[in-house]
Amino acid sequence: DVKVTQSSRYLVKRTGEKVFLECVQDMDHENMFWYRQDPGLGLRLIYFSYDVKMKEKGDIPEGYSVSREKKERFSLILESASTNQTSMYLCASRPPGRPNEKLFFGSGTQLSVL
Amino acid sequence: AQSVSQHNHHVILSEAASLELGCNYSYGGTVNLFWYVQYPGQHLQLLLKYFSGDPLVKGIKGFEAEFIKSKFSFNLRKPSVQWSDTAEYFCAILNTGRRALTFGSGTRLQVQP
Numbered sequence: 001d002v003k004v005t006q007s008s009r010y011l012v013k014r015t016g017e018k019v020f021l022e023c024v025q026d027m028d029h030e031n032m033f034w035y036r037q038d039p040g041l042g043l044r045l046i047y048f049s050y051d052v053k054m055k056e057k058g059d060i061p062e063g064y065s066v067s068r069e070k071k072e073r074f075s076l077i078l079e080s081a082s083t084n085q086t087s088m089y090l091c092a093s094r095p096p097g098r099p100n101e102k103l104f105f106g107s108g109t110q111l112s113v114l
Numbered sequence: 115a116q117s118v119s120q121h122n123h124h125v126i127l128s129e130a131a132s133l134e135l136g137c138n139y140s141y142g143g144t145v146n147l148f149w150y151v152q153y154p155g156q157h158l159q160l161l162l163k164y165f166s167g168d169p170l171v172k173g174i175k176g177f178e179a180e181f182i183k184s185k186f187s188f189n190l191r192k193p194s195v196q197w198s199d200t201a202e203y204f205c206a207i208l209n210t211g212r213r214a215l216t217f218g219s220g221t222r223l224q225v226q227p
Contacts, residue, residue: 004157031213033214033215035217040123040219040220041219042120042204042217042218042219042220043158043204043206043217043220044217045214045215045216048212048214050213056212058212058214059216090157090158092158099146099208099210099213099214100146100163100165100208102148102160102163103150103158103160103215105157105158105159106157107156107157108157
């Protein structure tokens with residue numbers, strides 16, 4: 001079965017710190033996504049990538065950047081963490097081919113910015 | 115842009131009750147619609163999806179959804195819920211330009227034994 005692994009389950013950072021959230025998938029998926037999940041707001045798309053070194057902005061990219069140096073790894077970077085970035089961050093991947101294929105999600109990283 | 119709305123934010127049911135969770139989408143063209151579920155402490159997983167054909171879609175764990183184009187709706191149903199259905203349910207639509215999903219705000223379902 002496909003595995004999407006997020007490096008940390010819980011993370012506590014201070015305002016202004018640079019934060020790296022890592023995501024690795026083991027099924028050679030080309031498509032990878034970063035969402036944040038907030039109560040009452042559902043999941044909102046931050047960034048996504050269709051291939052190595054490729055990235056596209058989602059609906060809420062401000063304050064974030066991403067890196068995709070290898071196919072299996074998609075990193076989300078908070079350049080200078082702020083308290084309004086406290087959230088659950090979810091990584092997902094999708095097989096190549098039809099875009100209506102299902103997403104495979106990681107377990108999430110609960111980030112608290114103090 | 116394609117979007118979905120879920121108007122029920124929190125639903126409480128007793129076991130064996132019937133379930134219907136609302137999802138309305140906004141897009142006049144061809145749509146691809148999904149329902150995902152997040153059980154407590156678990157990752158999101160796909161319940162069912164619609165992209166063409168029979169508007170009544172059957173998914174896992176006894177769930178089904180009906181695509182009604184005239185109402186712009188894709189409601190999730192289950193005839194008889196169990197305590198184990200306690201979870202958060204998300205409707206989603208495929209943004210065909212981006213080839214990425216846009217999710218609704220979610221509905222938290224609590225099933226009481």
